[in-house]
Amino acid sequence: MSRKGILLLNLGSPKSTAVPDVRDYLREFLNDDRVIDYPAPLRWLLLEGIILRTRPKKSAAAYASVWTPEGSPLVVTTDRLRAKLEKATGLPVIMGMRYGTPSCAEAVEKVLAAGIDDLFVMPQYPHYAMSSYETVVVKVQEELKRLAPGLKYHVLQPFYNDPAYIDALVESAQPWLSKPFDKLLFSYHGLPERHLRKGDPSKAHCMKMKDCCSHYSPCQATCYRHQCVEMTRLFVAAAGLKESQYELSFQSRLAGEPWVSPYTDKRLEALPAEGTKNLLVMCPAFTSDCLETLEEIREEGKETFEHAGGEHFAQIPCLNDSDIYVKYLVNRVNHWKPDHR
The missing domain is CATH 3.40.50.1400 (Rossmann fold)
Structure with missing residues (x-):
C-alpha cells in the first residue's frame, strides 16, 4: 500500500539578517537563470561586479526590519502552515524552499525518510511565472529524478482562477x-x-x-x-x-x-x-x-x-497559515487526482 505525502514549496529566505548570509542568499537567488535570464557570463558580471557589492547591506537592513524572534516571516509562516496541514490531513507534510534552507534536495530527502512514495507537490504560487512557479517546480523535479527516481508525484497547478x-x-x-x-x-x-x-x-x-x-x-x-x-x-x-x-x-x-x-x-x-x-x-x-x-x-x-x-x-494580510487557507489546501488535497510523473 502506497504512503501519500505532501511537499509544500515556497521561495526561501536568508539564514539570518547578517550581511554575509544575505549575500549568500542573493547569490543563489539571482544566479538562477529563470530569475535573471541573461547568458551566464553576463549574469555573473552583473551579480559579482554590481549587485552583490551594494545590495546585500541594504537588503540585510530591510530583512532586519521584519525579522521575528523565530526567524524569517516567510519560513516561519510556511512551517506553521505545514504543521496545520499535516494535522488537518493526517498526511506527512514536508517543507522545502527554492533558495536557502531547507533546500529542495533536503526536502526530497525528508520525503524519502518519511517513507512517502506518492507525493503531492504544492508550490505556494497562485500564478505561473518562470521566475517563481516554474523554477521551483523544475528544481524539485530535478531533485526527485536524482534522489527518488520512480517516486510517483503530482504537481499542483497555478490556482489564481480557482x-x-x-x-x-x-x-x-x-x-x-x-x-x-x-x-x-x-x-x-x-x-x-x-x-x-x-x-x-x-x-x-x-x-x-x-x-x-x-x-x-x-x-x-x-x-x-x-x-x-x-x-x-x-x-x-x-x-x-x-x-x-x-x-x-x-x-x-x-x-x-x-x-x-x-x-x-x-x-x-x-x-x-x-x-x-x-x-x-x-x-x-x-x-x-x-x-x-x-x-x-x-x-x-x-x-x-x-x-x-x-x-x-x-x-x-496574505492568507499565511490562516484557517481559511488551510481549509482551501485541505480541499485541494481531498480532490487530489494524480497525474503521476
Missing part, C-alpha cells in the same frame, strides 16, 4: 472591505516585460497588441500578467466591488529595463492627489507575508502614500 481560492481571498479580506475605504490597490510582484514576451510562443500576442490580457491566447496558460488581471477580475466580481473602488499595479521592479506596469510605488505617490485618502492594499501574488509585503508595502509603501497626502493606509 473559485474556491478566490472565495478564500474574499473571505479573508472581509474585515477590511466591510469598513469604509476609497480604493483597494491590488499590488502584484512585478516582472520584466521581457519575461512575458519570452513566454509567448507566438511572439505576436504578449505586449504586442492593445489590451493583450483581455484577448484569448494559448499563451495565457503561462502569462503572469494575464493571470494577475484575471485574478483581480474574479476577486472584484466575488466581492461586489465597483470599478471605481479598485486598481491593479506591480511592485518590486529593478532598474535597467521596462517592467510590467503600472508601478505600485508610482501609484502610491499619485493616488492622494487623485482623491484617494483612505487606501487598502493587498498583495495576492503572495500566499505568505514576506519581505515584499511587510517591508516594501507595509513600511515603505505606507510612508510613500502618507507623505503624498494620504490619510489612512491599511494592508490586508
Whole structure:
C-alpha cells in the first residue's frame, strides 16, 4: 500500500539578517537563470561586479526590519502552515524552499525518510511565472529524478482562477472591505516585460497588441500578467466591488529595463492627489507575508502614500497559515487526482 505525502514549496529566505548570509542568499537567488535570464557570463558580471557589492547591506537592513524572534516571516509562516496541514490531513507534510534552507534536495530527502512514495507537490504560487512557479517546480523535479527516481508525484497547478481560492481571498479580506475605504490597490510582484514576451510562443500576442490580457491566447496558460488581471477580475466580481473602488499595479521592479506596469510605488505617490485618502492594499501574488509585503508595502509603501497626502493606509494580510487557507489546501488535497510523473 502506497504512503501519500505532501511537499509544500515556497521561495526561501536568508539564514539570518547578517550581511554575509544575505549575500549568500542573493547569490543563489539571482544566479538562477529563470530569475535573471541573461547568458551566464553576463549574469555573473552583473551579480559579482554590481549587485552583490551594494545590495546585500541594504537588503540585510530591510530583512532586519521584519525579522521575528523565530526567524524569517516567510519560513516561519510556511512551517506553521505545514504543521496545520499535516494535522488537518493526517498526511506527512514536508517543507522545502527554492533558495536557502531547507533546500529542495533536503526536502526530497525528508520525503524519502518519511517513507512517502506518492507525493503531492504544492508550490505556494497562485500564478505561473518562470521566475517563481516554474523554477521551483523544475528544481524539485530535478531533485526527485536524482534522489527518488520512480517516486510517483503530482504537481499542483497555478490556482489564481480557482473559485474556491478566490472565495478564500474574499473571505479573508472581509474585515477590511466591510469598513469604509476609497480604493483597494491590488499590488502584484512585478516582472520584466521581457519575461512575458519570452513566454509567448507566438511572439505576436504578449505586449504586442492593445489590451493583450483581455484577448484569448494559448499563451495565457503561462502569462503572469494575464493571470494577475484575471485574478483581480474574479476577486472584484466575488466581492461586489465597483470599478471605481479598485486598481491593479506591480511592485518590486529593478532598474535597467521596462517592467510590467503600472508601478505600485508610482501609484502610491499619485493616488492622494487623485482623491484617494483612505487606501487598502493587498498583495495576492503572495500566499505568505514576506519581505515584499511587510517591508516594501507595509513600511515603505505606507510612508510613500502618507507623505503624498494620504490619510489612512491599511494592508490586508496574505492568507499565511490562516484557517481559511488551510481549509482551501485541505480541499485541494481531498480532490487530489494524480497525474503521476
